[in-house]
Amino acid sequence: MVNASEVSQDELARYYEALGPIRDLVLDDSLTEVMVNGYENIYVERSGKILLTDRKFDDENHLLRVIDFIVSAVGRRIDFRTPMVDARLLDGSRVNAVISPIALDGPMLTIRKFSRDPFQAEDLVNFGTVTTEAVGFLKACVMARANIMISGGTGTGKTTLLNVASSFIPPDERIVTIEDAAELQLHQEHVCRMESRPPDL
Template identity: 50%
Template sequence: MTTVDVAGVRRQVRAELLEPAVQQQFERLTPPERRIRVRQAVVELLREQRAILPAGLLTEVVNQVLDEVVGLGPVERLLRDPEISEVMVNGADDVYVERKGRVERVPDLAFEGEDQVFHLIERIVAPLGLRVDESSPYVDARLPDGSRVNAIIPPLSLCGPVITIRKFTLRPLSPEDLVRLGALTEPMLEFLRACVRDRSNILVTGGTGTGKTTFLGALSSFIPARERLITIEDAAELRLPQPHVISLEARPPNVEGAGEVTVRDLVRNALRMRPDRIIVGEVRGGEALDMLQ
């Protein structure tokens, strides 16, 4: 029996399964079939090398390759953790998460190198028709589950490629949840409910990651079901319970630099759509003037 280069086995199997022809076949398999296919590839490679892996380590390698081929590699397990709300990749060796409102470093997680981080960015943005390179060194995108992604690369980022993923919450917090968690008191809740019902203009402000979108969604739950609502966001996050909701999302320019649709463009267009209310997820530019007018 020979010494096993586990990282080498993982890289070789991953490269084999990421070949375009193999990838197309692989994506048609069910999750159990994918696991069997990866296990077969790992075992076959070990047989060629006349090497053996302990059962536990073999399972770990299979899981890691699966995450690479059909998921988001090393961060996939973080995205599956329901307690984590945000994942921050600062280059190849530094990964942080926000767990229950507190940011902490993940000590046992690292990429094999910056190339693997770049590969992850490419896997996220390529299906959306986006790109990240020296001429376009940062991008906003969204995962299939609705999670928001921002990526920025050198030379703008001095610590290597950086990825920030804000996970999509399966169940948005209700106003009652905010009271239970201590974010609001009952009198505050009733005052805000009255403001919404009275059709007051409301501006929600706060620092990054303080829950502005969560709070806006909770406030929106007070809007009567009979009203026509138009939501406008850079990246769609709001999920409103009312039946008559039109969701609009800004669009970045394509790889040729054309086709951009800004939040301001959408605000102006929404005024022609007979809205009872317009809800803008984030105001950062000229759309502020249009809203005030």
């Protein structure tokens, strides 16, 4: 299992090239999500709007090869017995793939882009997402080692808020994370990162 910091620029270029028609979309920082609904329909999200692109895979097998390439690069598998998988790209972008028999109209692939420059607490205040008082309360909860639960729908900012909350953890603390697909951006030195695995892997 590898990530972008462990491979050469040439290997990284070959990795992205293997993504076929979604390569440029994955590398486009103006996009927040890439959605593939069958080999002929590729959508993107830009500035909160979902747009159909003119990109297509050659056929269903081409899309299946790309999905298999993505999930196997991080030690996962997708097949008839495990037709849905959460994974990540080498840059940390979150991936969900679904194939037959549960994907009825062809394989589906969703890539939630990894932000290279994560938002800070002051960004959320400036956006009007939270108040200064709410940030102060969140920081106090972290410093007091209180239990904190963050919940919400897809794309509502759960990971963003958790990244902000984690920035308040003192640098001398040991942090252990367990994620379905690693996407947290922690900047402390003593971090132990783990990914969960389905029972049969």
